[in-house]
Amino acid sequence: MVKLRSVAPVMGVRFSLIAQTMEFSRWKNFFVAMIMLETLVAGFSFILNQAGNIDIGLATTSNDLQKNTSANIEENQTVLPDIENTASVEILPEKLNNPPKIIKAVYVTGWSAGSKSYLNYLTYLFKTTEINGVVIDIKDYSGLMPYVPNTEQVKKYKLYNNAIPDINGLVSFFHNQNIYVIGRIAVFEDPAFSKARPDLAVFDKTKSSPASPPVLWYDNHKLSWLDPASKEVWDYNISIAKDVLLHGFDEINFDYIRFPSDGKTQNMGFPYWDEKTPMRAVLKNFYKYLRQELPDAKLSADLFGQTTVNSDDLGIGQIIEDSLEYFDFVCPMVYPSHYAENFMGFQNPADFPYEVVNYSMSTALKKETAYKNLKIAEITPPTADTQTMPEIKPEVKLAKFRPWLQDFNIGAIYTAEMVKQEIKATQDSLKENFVGYMLWSPSNVYTKRAIEKID
16 A cells, blocks of 8 residues: 655755763764665676764774675675656555564664665665664755655755655555664754754753854754744644654654753854743653654653663753653663673773663563553542552553664773674563664664674
8 A cells, every 4th residue: 555645746856961962963973875876787786985983073993884794795785776767646555554563773864765785785784683773864964865755945955965866655664574664863963953953952051142143052062952942843843743753664764852951052153942841841842742742653752861760861951851751762772882881890891791681671661660650549549449550550641762872982882792782681671571672883884793683
């Protein structure tokens, strides 16, 4: 089954607390599409173009890029179908009819997703490993989209780069292999839209005046942010999510759902946030609004790994309990390398992947259980005669935990065994609540021996 939508032809367009988050997306690691002709030139393997990590200024070692070889990639040459004719009717893919119950996904940049040779690598990965899902950048750290959407402001300001020339063909390519497709949106860190709409952006109080246009505030990585309290900013991101869903994506993943952190935060000014309403309240209202506007969509939220163990909002507004009622999946980024020195008594937490992930996810599950019991108590008061709780408790639906795990060399050289230990820790801690994991590698190349299929 496909849906048809008439369209006109369109012309192509972390809080350095622990440095936690999906902000490794700032690694500009692009797979250069060497083969863009109708027929792949035999013998060529894809070239990974990696420009460095914007977020934390660390370079991925060459070992990252050598974990897998392109020789294996060439064994499975499956590419997107070429669509030469631009018709007035767009064929929209359907979501997966029977998606996997346990999602094991890898992160993919828009540029990688637009490279046919990289897709050959993914096909090989799907056939030889347990991976059955992908998380694709739909709006990354730059604020740009990889395809031309049918959303007014993105088109008006040309906030796209055409990294993915055929978004529908891409989704079909994955669905034909029964691969679950998640679209990732970086929400409040958005240099592109903040420059186009500075009236919605965090501004620098020391450089701005009421009589002149606001001067954007930049974090330590020279990136600008949108005001998390702006409803127009909320609507902007929701419009992108709606467009992505029309193209058959199975889930929308929201990242950078927080206040800015690293940088001269004392200089930040907000056009909409009154600086009196607690940050956590602002974000919780946003979560609620997302669910209200996207009632039937599968939604997930990326949170700092430290939210699993901290009771405060980390100075950025993130409290893990606040997200549980509004998302299908909550995805803490429990990268061991991103925990502070002496966490759990470990001088270098990165050297202890099992212990860090197990403790984090076990604590998160305890928090969720406590929150669930609280909600049940709120809606089922003690009976009048016995003052005891009824035996049958109402169901309270909360998000499942599906963490991001580390497959990159920061803090330690991450071997296949270390990645395996992270996965095992997730399974051991969540037990029957285990619904999968997502692997993050800035290079978009993954440690195959850590995720090989078990015969």
